[in-house]
Each structure stands twice: as structure tokens, then as C-alpha cells.
Amino acid sequence: MIRQILTLLLVSTAAFAQRTDTTYRQNYRPQYHFSPRINWTNDPNGLVYHNGEYHLFFQYNPFGIRWGHMTWGHAVSPDLFNWKELKPAIPEDKDGMAFSGSCVVDSKNTSGFGTNAMVAIYTNHTEKIQSQYIAYSLDNGRTWTKYPGNPVIDLKEKDFRDPNVIWHEPSGRWIMTVVLSTQRKALFFASRNLKQWERTGEFAFADNGPDGIWECPALIELPVEGRKEKKWLLLLSLGGGMPAGGTGMRYWIGDFNGKAFRTDMKPGDVRLVDYGKDYYAAITFNHAPKPLSLGWLNNWQYANDIPTTPFRGAMTLPRELKIVRTKNAYELRQLPASQIRPLTSDSFQWRGIDVAELNKSLKDNRIKGDSYVLTVEADLTADVAVAVRKAGEEETVIGYDLARQELYVDRTKSGNTKFHKDFPARTSAPLKLATTGANSLIPTRLKLQIFVDRSSVEVFANDGQVTLTNLIFPGPNSQAIEFRGEGWRSVTLRNVESVW
Ligand code: FRU
Numbered sequence: 001m002i003r004q005i006l007t008l009l010l011v012s013t014a015a016f017a018q019r020t021d022t023t024y025r026q027n028y029r030p031q032y033h034f035s036p037r038i039n040w041t042n043d044p045n046g047l048v049y050h051n052g053e054y055h056l057f058f059q060y061n062p063f064g065i066r067w068g069h070m071t072w073g074h075a076v077s078p079d080l081f082n083w084k085e086l087k088p089a090i091p092e093d094k095d096g097m098a099f100s101g102s103c104v105v106d107s108k109n110t111s112g113f114g115t116n117a118m119v120a121i122y123t124n125h126t127e128k129i130q131s132q133y134i135a136y137s138l139d140n141g142r143t144w145t146k147y148p149g150n151p152v153i154d155l156k157e158k159d160f161r162d163p164n165v166i167w168h169e170p171s172g173r174w175i176m177t178v179v180l181s182t183q184r185k186a187l188f189f190a191s192r193n194l195k196q197w198e199r200t201g202e203f204a205f206a207d208n209g210p211d212g213i214w215e216c217p218a219l220i221e222l223p224v225e226g227r228k229e230k231k232w233l234l235l236l237s238l239g240g241g242m243p244a245g246g247t248g249m250r251y252w253i254g255d256f257n258g259k260a261f262r263t264d265m266k267p268g269d270v271r272l273v274d275y276g277k278d279y280y281a282a283i284t285f286n287h288a289p290k291p292l293s294l295g296w297l298n299n300w301q302y303a304n305d306i307p308t309t310p311f312r313g314a315m316t317l318p319r320e321l322k323i324v325r326t327k328n329a330y331e332l333r334q335l336p337a338s339q340i341r342p343l344t345s346d347s348f349q350w351r352g353i354d355v356a357e358l359n360k361s362l363k364d365n366r367i368k369g370d371s372y373v374l375t376v377e378a379d380l381t382a383d384v385a386v387a388v389r390k391a392g393e394e395e396t397v398i399g400y401d402l403a404r405q406e407l408y409v410d411r412t413k414s415g416n417t418k419f420h421k422d423f424p425a426r427t428s429a430p431l432k433l434a435t436t437g438a439n440s441l442i443p444t445r446l447k448l449q450i451f452v453d454r455s456s457v458e459v460f461a462n463d464g465q466v467t468l469t470n471l472i473f474p475g476p477n478s479q480a481i482e483f484r485g486e487g488w489r490s491v492t493l494r495n496v497e498s499v500w
Helices: 002-020 338-343 355-364
Strands: 039-050 053-061 071-077 084-090 097-106 117-125 130-137 160-168 173-180 185-191 198-204 214-223 230-238 248-256 280-284 292-296 319-325 330-336 344-351 371-379 384-391 394-401 406-410 426-430 445-453 456-461 466-471 480-484 488-496
Touching (some): 039 071, 039 117, 039 280, 084 117, 117 160, 130 160, 214 319, 230 280, 330 445, 330 456, 338 344, 355 480, 355 488, 384 445, 394 445, 406 456, 426 466
Parallel strands (some): 097 160, 214 280
Antiparallel strands (some): 039 053, 053 071, 173 185, 185 198, 230 248, 292 319, 319 330, 384 394, 406 426
């Protein structure tokens, strides 16, 4: 009895302490990325633009700071950065937990729930079966009603989840992409009303590692830059065995005929969405003015152990997507959503050729920080690097290795790395540089946009050709920036205001 009272006391004091710390000023609290006020989050869900608001639903545990009791948390934003957290949308209940899924706006009232109803399509999870459910909202997502006819798809499968629904204009139908996770298959279903679904096709690919179960698919049609053509992009999250270690994402580009996705890409042609360790479960926004994606800034290897409090888990920067046609392939390009721009203010600009002068100028002007965007250009003749979140030995290094033709982020000395054996890491991306002029023999032009935010570093290289997203947990005073190697030509640093 006494023991019970004591535990109760302990639990409620902890809960109280959590509730009181709502400052968003904690050392590791992202200042311009979304994270829930308290408690655990993983995947973004139901990304949709409706009536001037971006909606971010997210896998949420209302009762704790580790995975559990999965519920759809909810936040809204006019600009993808200033988020307002609302009360959870779809709770765990007697049917099961509310796993990942998507959201559409039913502008033609195909479902009969009401014109412009928001309809969420998600996985109901129980120990034995995962099946697809729907719920709707008639008040801009503020309150939700579960459809009494659920489940809308039940294959009596244990690992059947993460439905991603889009409107397909040519066939006048809703299309769902959903995965049989352990069978590593994506299935396609079509529907006229979001309630009755017909199975139309599947997609499988035989070249992933031994532990890569499939999760969180997303399908979107994108224009190909500079051409009259459009192509379909299939995003997929892999539950293990990725090159950077643990979980990560791949993509395929191909065609969708209203029934199934197919691609000319050959097995072994592995395209990564991001080369860092912490980019997972990204899906795209429905009905948005531009093609946009958002992911979970984490890796299942250590997600439950990262040293943040009173929250655990954050979203990545929103990204604008496009497809380009290179010499012999279609490729994905990703850039940070342009809405970041008004949140930034110029604080440092440098043009020159001498790295010692650059570092002196940074020191003299006391340029440092933990929440900024660094835009740099270099014409390299040898390896270069820039260290951020630095104090003494502690630093996170972003560099280019000319011999290997790769861009890397080294967080082995980034601060607190000891909480999990898989956290310390040097991640890298293949990146061939372009020549800078007719006379130059070596390809040399490197352009980087580096987004630092308290506990993360996201690097976008050469106009979104490759990206690296990584978590870091440095000391609060590790804020210096230091450049290494010759060839830096221009450096711009813009501070980012806290959105909280
Ligand atoms: C991906 C995932 C999904 C699932 C959800 C559960 O991170 O495992 O497949 O729906 O998380 O929280």
C-alpha cells in the first residue's frame, strides 16, 4: 500500500514537473522545427492543406515520453513553421491504437460526410490485426468522428499499415497506397467514396537488406523541371539495414496508371531520400499549393533513448520536391520550404579567399549560435570542412572529401553521444561537383545550405541534389563556427527566430 502511494506520488510529481516546463527553451528544444509540448512523437500523419492552414497530425503518446498509446496528435500552421498544437485528434480507444495514415479534403462530398469534410485514413492497430479505418471532421479538424462502418479495409493481416490516400483526377477515384510491411509490398486500392475500396495492384522490389520492413509509403505526381512531362514519385520508409545504419528512406520514380505504380529503375539502383541517420516516415501534403514533404527527425535505433525532456521526437524541415531529368535518369531534388525565409535575418556576410581571415572575421564579430541557416560556397582544390556547435573538442563537422567525392557529416564528437551505441556516426552522401569554368580541370563548385537548430543539423547540397539530416546533442555553450581548408568564397549566416 505504502509502496503504491509512493509510486503514485512519484508519478504525479514527474507528471507535474513535465506539465510545468512549457517554455520551449530547453537546451535541446528545436526553435524552428515542430516538436510536441510534452511527451513522445514519431511519424507525421495526415499532412494536408485546408482553408489556409497546414495540418500536421503526428503519432503521439499522450501519457508518456516513450512510444505507446498511439494517438493522432494535432498541430496547425499558416506557414509550415509557426505551429499551434491543438488537442489530440484521434485517440487510442477500445478498438485499438491509431497508427500512421493520411488525410484528404473531400471537396465533392464523395463520402457523404459533408462537402469539404476532412477525412483521415489510418491504421487501427491491435496485437493481432492491423486494418484501415476512417474518421472525419466537419470543423477544420478540431473534432473527429469515427466512421461506424470501420474497418474500411481488413485483410486479416498483422502487418498491414500506413495508408496514404490521394485524389486521382484522371480516374475520378481516391487512390490508397498501403504496405504489407513484413512482406515488403505496397498495395494499391481505389475508391469512389473512401468507404468501399477495390484492390487494383501492387509494387515490390527485391533488393533491400535483411531487416528492412516497409513502412509509411507516399505517392505523388510531380512535374519534371524544364520539360512538359510529369512523373510519379513513390516514397518508402525502411525499418532497418539502411546504409547510414538503422531506419531510413528510399524513393522510386516511375508512372502510375490509376491502378499500380511501375518503374524502369533496376533492382540495385538504390536512391536514398536522405543520407543522414535521422530522416524517416516522411510523407507529402495533400492539396498543398506546392509539392511538400515532412518527416520525423529520428531513427528507430535510438528514438526511445534520445536525451530530451519533457518531449521526445521532432519533425524535419518541410521540403519542396521536384524531379529533374539528368543524362540517363530521373532524380529527386529537395529544398527547404521557402516559408523559412521571413523567419530569418541576416547577421553575417563574407566574401573572400582566405580561410584565416574568414575565421577571424567570425570571431571578431562574435558570430555563433544554435539556431541559424548557414549558406556557403566553395571552389575546392582540396578537402574542406566547417565545424558547427563547437567548443573545444566538441563539434559537428560538415565536410567534403575530394578523393571520395562525398559530402559528410561527422557527429562523433557532437556532444552527448553516449546514450546509445548506434548514435555516434559519420554519415556521407556521394556528390560529384560541377566544373566552375571552361579553364578549370577539376570539378570544384560546392554549395551548401546548413540548417542548425539546437539539436539538429540538416544539410542541403548543390540545389537539393543530396541532403543529410542528423540529430546532435551538444552542450548549450557549444556555439562556435570554424572553417577549414582553402576555397571558401562566400559565407552567409542568417539567424532564425524562435517560432515558439
Ligand atoms: C513508422 C511506424 C509506422 C506505424 C507507426 C506506429 O515509424 O512504425 O509503420 O504506423 O510507426 O507508431
